[in-house]
Amino acid sequence: MLWCKCQGAGAINVSFLQPSPNSSSQKTLNANTSASNRTVSSLIMPFPFVLPTTSAFSFSSSVSCDSHPSLPLSASTYRGVVRDALKKHKRLPPSSQTANLSTVISSLESYLPYLIAIDAGLSNQPVSNETVNTVLESTPSISWRPTLSGDLVPGRERPRVNINSLEYEIYFTLSSLGFSHVLMARAALQPLYSTTQDFQGTQERTTIMTTATKYLLEAASIYDYAATRSEQVIGNPPCVDVSPATLRALASLCHAEATLLAVLKDDPYPAAVAQDRNKNDKEWMFKAPDVPKVRAHLYARLCLAASEHAAKASALCQSARAGPSGVSSGFLRYLEDLRRTSRAKACRFFGIDAELGGETAEGIAWARAGLHELGIEVKDAKKGLSLSRTMKGFHEKREDRRVDKETTWGADAGKLEETRILELLDAKWSKINDTMNTRPIPPINALINKMPSGREIHTIKPYQVPTLDRDVLEAMRAPPEQGENVGGEFSSDDETLVEGSTTRSSYY
Template identity: 65%
Template sequence: MPYPFVLPTTSSFSFSSSFSCESHPSLLLNASTHRGVGRETLKKHKRLPPNSQAPNLSSVVSSLNGYLPYLFAVDAGLSHRAVQGDEMNVVLRTAPAMEWRPTLSEGPVPGKEAARVRVQSLEYEIFFALSTLAIAHSLQARVSLHPLYLTSTAPVGTQQRQVAVTSATQSLLNAASIFDYLATRAEGFVTTPPCADISAAAVRAQASLALAEATLLAVLKDDPYPAVVAQDRNQNDTEWMYKAPDMPKVRAHLFARLCLAAGEHAAQAHSLSAGRVTGGKVSQEFVRYLEDLRRTSRAKACRFFGIDAEIGGQTGTAIAWLYAGLQELGVERKEAKKSSGFGKLKKEWAEKREDRRIEKGANWGVDAGRLEETRVIEMLEAKWTKQNDTMLTQTIPPTGPLLAQMPSGREIHSIKPFQPPVLDAATLEAMRAPPERSDDFEGYPSSDEETLAEPVGAFPGTSGDYRTGTPNYY
C-alpha cells in the first residue's frame, strides 16, 4: 500500500506541427521544450532499476509541473480564453498526433505491457499528463511508507513514523485531487478515449482508491499493532520486552468507522473498474488489489471493534470480532484448518516472499495489506483466546449478527479541488517575442527506443559511415 503503479511513457511531439499562435509566438516552442524534458525524464525513470526509481520521482514531478502550465495555456488559447488577463489566440491547423503507452489497461497478453496508443486530441494529452503526475504522487507515498515495513534495519521511531505517514497522506490527497478533477472533466466527453487509463470510470476509481488509502493512513498513524508485529520479525530490534499497546476506547471505535469508510471507497473503485470500461479493460492486477483493499479495510474495522469490546471486558465478543475479521480476509482460522504442515509451510513461504519484496523495494504491498492484517489479527486471537480459556471463559457469540450491526463509515479527509497551473504574467509577456528556433522534433526516437551505440572500433561521430546488418561477400 499504496498501489505500485507504473509510470507511462510518451513519444516526441512538436506543437508547431499542429498549432499556430499569433498572440504569443514563443508559446509553442516553450510547450514543446518542456514536454521534451518531461518525456526524457519518464524515459529515464523507466530504464532505472527498481531501487533507483524512488529518488528519481521528484524529478518526474518537477518536469511534469513545468510542462503543465504551458499545456493548459495552449488549451486556453484554443478556446480563446484569457490567461492572467492576457488574451490567447491558438489556432488548430492539423490534428495532433502523440503516442502514450498506457500502464493500467489490460494488455493483449497477460504479463505483457499494453501497446502504445495514438492520441489525436489535446484534451487526451492533458489527461495523460495529469494522470501521470497523479501516479507519481502515489508512488511518492509508497516511498515515504517503505521504511515502516523494513525488517532488516532498526525500527523507526514514533516521530519518524508520524512524519512518514503525514507525508504519504499529503501525496495521496494530491493524487486524489487530480484524479477527481479528471473525472469531472471526463463527464463532458463526446468521444471514446483511446484506452481505459483515461476513461471516466478509471480515473474516478483511482480517485476513490487514493482517498481510501489516505483514510487508512489516518488509522495507521496511531495504530500500534502493525508495528508490534513487525518488531517481532525484526532481528535488529534491540528491545526485548514490550508493553501492551494502549488504545482509548473512543479512538478504537473511531478507527473502526474510518476503516469502514475506506472499505466503501475501495468498493466503489472496484465496481467502477471491474468488467469492461470505456476504452477497454482495466488490468486484472489492479482490480484484484481493489478487492483486497476492500477486504483489508473491513477486517481492520472488525479488529478495532474487537479491541473496543476487549477494553470493555467483553473478551468473548472481542474474539468473535477477530473471527469476523478473518472471515472478511478470506482466511481460515488456525483451529478450523486441518492438521497439515503443508498449509503452514505455504504461509511461511508467502510471508518470506513478501519480506524479500519489501527489502528490494519493488512490488511490495500488492495484496493491499492483507498479509499484514492477518498477522495482527492472529496475534490478538492467540493472546485473547489464551486469556479467555484460562481466566474469563466467556462465550464466543456467532459472527453473523456482529457483521449485520456494523455502522456506516466516517470520513476524515475531503478532496480539495484541483487548480490547473497558470503561467505568470512575466512569462506570458516574454512569449510575445518570436521564437529563437524551431521546435521540430519529428526525427527524434520514441520513448521506448534505445539510443543506438557507436559501432565497435568506430571513430566518434562516424557511425553513419558503417554498414549495418549482414555483410555481403564477393
C-alpha cells in the same frame, strides 16, 4: 524460568532469569528482538503504479498562436523534457527510480501550464487575464503507452494508443503526475517496512506518515480534477487509463489509502505481531498494546470509510471499458484486497473496543469476523510442521526481500499482515475466554450486519491548476528565434522511431 526475591515486608519482585550476555540464547534473543523492532507497520501500501511513456510531438505541426507565437515552441520544449524524464525513469532499476521521481514531477509540473494555456486558447478562455488566440491547424497525432489497460503479457508491453485530441494529452499528463505522487508516498513509507534499515522511532514514523498522506491527498486532488474534466467530454476515450470512471476510481483509491494512514499512525498492533513472532520475547506477559476505548471505535469507523472508498474504486474500475479492453486484473485484485483489509481492520478495532469493555467473547467474534472478511477460515491452532504454515513463512520472507529491493512490495494491500494480527488476537482472547470468562462466542454474521457507516477524516481539496505568469506570457509574444526539429527522435519507450527517423532503435 521465574524467580522470586523478597524485598522488605512481604514485597515480591518477579522477574526472569537472564542468561549470560555471551550465551547463545542471549544472542538469539537480541537478534530476534532486533528483527521484531524493524517490522512495525502493516503493509498497507499505495499501489505500485508504472509510469506511462509517450512519443515525441511538435505542437507547431498542429497548433498556431497569433497572439503568442512562441507558445507552441515553448510547449514542445517542455514536453520534450517530460518525454526524456519518463524514458529515463523507465530505464532505471527499481532501486534507483525513487530518486528520479522528483525530476519526473518537476518536468510534468513545468509542462502543464503551457499545455493548459494552449487548450485554453483553443476554447477562447483567458490565461492569467490575457487572451491567447490559438488555432488548431491539423489534427494532432500523439501516442502514449498505457499501464492500467488490460493484462500484461509476459515478455511483451502493452500496445500504444494514439490520441487525436489535446484533451487526452492533458489527462495522460495529469494521470502521470498523480502516479508520481503516489510513488512518492510509497518511497516515503518504505523505511517503515524495510528489514535491513534501522528502527524508526515514534516521531520519525509520524513524520513519514504525514509526508505520505500529503502526497496521497495531492494525487487524489489531481485525479478528482481530471475526472471532473473528463466527464464533460463526449466520446469514447482512447484507452481505459484516461476514462472518466478510472480517473474517478483513482481519486477514491488515494482517498482510501490516505484514510488508512491516519489509522496506521497510531496502530500499535503490528508491532505486537512482530513481538509475537519472536519466540524469546516475554513483554506480552506484562504489557499489552494500549488503544483507548473511544479511539478504537473511531479507528473502526475510519477503516470503514476507507473500505467504502475502495469499494467505490473497485466498482468504477470494473465498469470502465475502452473498446474490448478493461482495467488490468492485478489492479482490480488490489482494490478488492484493500476493501477486504479495510473492513477486517474495522472488525479488529470493534473487537478491541469490546475486549476493553470486558466482552472478551464478543472480541473473539469480531476477530473471526475480520478473518471472514479476508476470506480466511478460522482453524484450531496446531503444533509441529504444516505445509500452509511453511508456505506462509515463505511468502513473508519473499515480501521482506521485495521491500529491501524496492520492487512491487505491498501489492496485497496489507492482507497478509492483517491476517497475522487477527490470528494473534483470536488466539490470545480465546485462551483468556477458555480459562477465565468461559462465555459463548456470538455469531459473526450478527456483528457484521450491525456495523455502522464510515467516518471521514480527510477532505479532498480542489486541485490548483498551474497557469503561466503574465511575465512569461508577455515574453512569448515575440516570434520564436528558431523552428522546432523533433524529427528522428526516439519515443520515450525507445522502441521505435517517430516519423522522420533515419536509423533504427534497439528494442527496450
